[in-house]
Amino acid sequence: CAGGGNTAGGGGGDDKVITVGFAQTGSESGWRSANTESMKEAFSEANGFNLIFNAADNKPEAQIAAVRSFINQGVDAIVLAPIVTDGWDDVLKEAKDANIPVILEDRTVSAPEDLYASWVGLDFKKEGETAGKWVADNFGKTPTNLVVLEGTTGSSAATDRAAGFDEAIKGTDIKVLDSQTGNFTRAEGKTVMEGFLQKYGSTINVLFAHNDDMGLGALDAIKAAGLKPGTDIKIVTIDAVKDGMTALADGEFNYIVECNPLLGDKVAEVVKKVVAGESVDKSYIVEDQAFDQEQAKAALPDRKY
Numbered sequence: 001c002a003g004g005g006n007t008a009g010g011g012g013g014d015d016k017v018i019t020v021g022f023a024q025t026g027s028e029s030g031w032r033s034a035n036t037e038s039m040k041e042a043f044s045e046a047n048g049f050n051l052i053f054n055a056a057d058n059k060p061e062a063q064i065a066a067v068r069s070f071i072n073q074g075v076d077a078i079v080l081a082p083i084v085t086d087g088w089d090d091v092l093k094e095a096k097d098a099n100i101p102v103i104l105e106d107r108t109v110s111a112p113e114d115l116y117a118s119w120v121g122l123d124f125k126k127e128g129e130t131a132g133k134w135v136a137d138n139f140g141k142t143p144t145n146l147v148v149l150e151g152t153t154g155s156s157a158a159t160d161r162a163a164g165f166d167e168a169i170k171g172t173d174i175k176v177l178d179s180q181t182g183n184f185t186r187a188e189g190k191t192v193m194e195g196f197l198q199k200y201g202s203t204i205n206v207l208f209a210h211n212d213d214m215g216l217g218a219l220d221a222i223k224a225a226g227l228k229p230g231t232d233i234k235i236v237t238i239d240a241v242k243d244g245m246t247a248l249a250d251g252e253f254n255y256i257v258e259c260n261p262l263l264g265d266k267v268a269e270v271v272k273k274v275v276a277g278e279s280v281d282k283s284y285i286v287e288d289q290a291f292d293q294e295q296a297k298a299a300l301p302d303r304k305y
């Protein structure tokens, strides 16, 4: 109705700046850098946010302290990319008691669902299944020795990818020689792969790395051992960041399952709705795809990360 639509009183409405505390895992991988960039772009001042950013250097106790600090600062909302799944109940209860909504992005927590407003993430189990199906389809009918570089122990990404992968290779002729964490980093991926090569040498036929960065670290170890990655040892990874896709296009990797890090816009949309008191879904899953060497060559020029 003409002129009658305005609400009385101060600023209010949707022009209030939303102060958000974002507790990021750290900067362990290329994926994480792309995710952080996406979040900082989405939670910009131009988009109506005041972002307080903390990266916890992959240390769960530091990340819990960061969330507690956001509560003490009285932020309007907290966004959390939890390093590990467990240990969150107490501090999420404190946020709830302080009436500060928590929105999860990327990985998940084991805490009760009523302690967070929503989760924007990816289907890690499906990513693991897709990687496992590729190994089963290509190598499952003959005796094949596999080693695994696992992600951060206790993270939902590592746990769920392992579960999906293991299910997909069940009943095949694939033998898991060894499986250890490389903590999603290049450096640790290289070190663990060096250990695998010392122990199993050229009997290793396939490497499954839970992310590109550990696979990229393993490339150095494989070459130092006089073996040709992508040929002597087939490599399948997850993420599809630029360096991984380049290794795939160059024939050093054989298959990559994407894990989209560009979650910022969706998370910002959910935060605005939650702060405005609107209802949101408990979870939003972002779609992934997968690439072989030819598909990587075609996709690389247009990749955003």
Ligand code: GZL
Binding pocket: 028, 029, 030, 031, 032, 106, 107, 122, 157, 184, 210, 211, 212, 213, 238, 239, 259
């Ligand atoms: C997946 C994310 C993982 C990536 C790694 O969503 O949590 O953590 O696969 C990153 O590269 O370190």
